[in-house]
Amino acid sequence: MKRQIKDNMPEFIGLREAMELSREQNRENHRKFINPELVNLMGLLNFDKCFVKAQGASLWDKDNDEYLDFLGGYGALNLGHNHPEINAAVEAVKEFPNLLQAALNPLAGALARNLALFTPGELQYSFFSNSGAEAVEGALKLARASTGRTKFISCEGSFHGKSFGALSVTGREKYRKPFAPLLPGVDFIPYGDAKALEQALSQKDVAAFIVEPIQGEGGIIVPPEGYLKKVRDICTTYNTLLIVDEIQTGFGRTGKLFACEEDGIVPDILCLSKSFGGGVMSLAAYTTTEKIWKKAYGSIEKATLHTSTFGGNSRAVAAGIATLEILFRDDLSRQAAEKGEYLMGKLQELQKKYPFLKEVRGRGLMIGLEFAQPEKGLLNRLTGGTVEKLASEYLGAMVAGELLNKHRIVTAYTLNNPNVIRLEPPLIVSYEQLDTLLAALEEICSKNRGFGDMVLASGKTILSSFVKKS
Template identity: 60%
Template sequence: MQQAKVKELHTDYLNASLVTLLSLINFDTPFVSAQGVSVYDECGNEYLDFLGAYGALNLGHNHPHIMEALDKVQSLPNLLQCSINGLAAALAKNLSHLTPGNLKRSFFCNSGAEAVEGALKLARIVTGKPKFVYCNNSFHGKTFGALSVTGREKYQAPFRPLLNPSVGVPFGDLDSLQEQLRENDVAAFIVEPIQGEGGIIEPPKGYLTQAKKLCAHYDALLIADEVQTGFGRTGTFFACETENLQPDILCLAKSLGGGIMPMGAYITTDEIWRSAYGTMEKALLHTSTFGGNTTACAVALKTIELIQSQNLCQETQEKGSYLITHLNNLKKKYPLLKDVRGRGLMVGLEFQQPEKSSGKFSLRFTRNVVNKLAQEYMGSLVAGELFNKHRIITAYTLNNPNVIRIEPPLIVTYEQLDRFLNALESVLSSHTGFLSMVGSGTKSILAKMRN
């Protein structure tokens, strides 16, 4: 189909407002092929994907060994509930050896939100307690249970009442966490080792291990959400390894599917699992039709093998250090770049928020657009400049639109990192003030709106 027809069908039968939003910032380019870090439009132009599907493309697009793994299992039954799947068994064993602590028993599903849902249910049935504690500014998904422990009011408010009681505490604040745990009614505390959608925020050193001790003291479980941070993204196989955190439940997804298959999982200890589902009467209390299917497990097995055999965790540490060092150099030169933070190849760039513009515009509407963009979406303007002028794909974080995430595949080359750094410096150096950045973005948006 021609792109105009694709947009027409999306507008008529899918999310019309999303089509409008993506069109305004030129994020509606038709791409026709992808390999590794590169994607190509219908004119043959190469774009570098430094968004990486929010951490789902640790091995890049269409990795040839992942495609080979799919070919090897194409004749096997993919869904067959009257049997037990050998690939699922192998994957569960491998995960038990890779994950921290004494985590052993896995449940396979299709997404990160599903993994979180399963983890919350597991905590409820094991502890018999009703309450969940989560961190402000967190993101764990948009299904009802996952949304109930996602720390942004914008996403929660339209769907209340949510899962109750669920209470948010400041990320990194142990006193606030302990205050919620005191009454011994908390089933679990769920936390990201690094907040992704919150703007790539690391907790204070020691926070995670101390949080685990508090949870253990008050007989609550700690759920670590490594959906975005797992599988080498931060320079270790799992981000919680940095603090030697041993969670009670670990949620996984995104790159577990090798950038090809929808795949999620949670893994827990033998004791917790047996307490929840350890009898034939309880064995079917929580299930997933597509969870642990043959193709998804084959891809996950190959993904783990490739990350280990190619030493991608170590490479990610080195590339991340290189990237962050050069980004901090740009921060010193250009005031528009407010902060650089992150670990490995999970990096957040925060941009300054300007004061509201008092400049003269021919249309009051134009000034309002400028102020709106400047105050709330500076990150999207920078991302738009990188995309439209330099063919670099990035995006802002959901809970902080003034932060763009840098999450290229772990197989990114130093040459590609340099191309990104040069593009970013070009954007920063060509916009000496906020209004020039916002004005450039506004002109593009207004032109789109007039069309």
């Protein structure tokens, strides 16, 4: 077989060959065929290593060096990498038809039934899809179809996805502006401000308010105590549906099975994804009440208004069934609460010792670390404000880079607040692994007083690289 399929193009790469590509070969494929500027960005901090094995909270590179994963797939790895029971569940259904639209999938029906047992209140009907953004898209459509209204309210600093509808309710202009105009009728209010919500709903023309119980990409922002309870009451008063986006916070991450349970509230629509597929399969859902579902899709004519080819496929829902079983059996919500309390306490001790660590916040094993910005000194004036600008965009990335390159710990900054790095390890992380992270952070904080020190500690010409790109 001739392996060069197109003229002037490289040869076809088989699976075994792909698994054995060198780091530079991998970079070149991404540079030529995926996203060259992302290759440049990742390369600045050595975020382009080739990992070849993963288990639990650990990763191994080609040199068999072990790394700890405190990023956890942005919350998608609550059960850790390659959980054997999730892999076994997927293997168990290998002879089932994975996709068959001319039938009702018994596995999908079982998962929806189980989910109704786990979710709060009268949430009952679920629609399965493949990603968190798709869950949000479906929730927005459901809200319009069931209320007859068209407007949405979201929060500044929020993140709900990058597909068109989800992006329309995402609260950072950087991601929205290049794709304008987006969906009309979307307004943004400050997160945590119940009075602003009441004012926004006062005309009784809003289909839904969409909100995260904790803003993940906003910088791990925890709202004021009782905020969600006030939100629930206000939405009820003005007949506005409450969509709670638990794509990142759900399935035990914050110490409760769902973060909205902290305030004892029940949303009208709940969006779920990330760790739903056990870190092995891509699985998402929105779930709602019988009343809302039937208003939107309660007739034969409306039954197929919203569908998904791959949503609810056998392998994905098998992983979902196993995930719920493991979460309940191993009481991972409790583990997240206890380990999170331990980690938060130790981090707050570091914060008191080192001014470089400006703030520690979060709940359970969803924690954000914000680092102190540089004072506007001589270096900043000499560079025309460049140092201040670069620090605001890249300080978190530099801390994450030092954790990766010097301590073999994987983290990342939050998308809407790049001065904050997130800690979202698998809920199965050990206390020994938590202590390893704490020791690394203490070393970083003790040696660095700010942005300038981080640049010097990086061991690369990062500052000059960023200046060229700014």
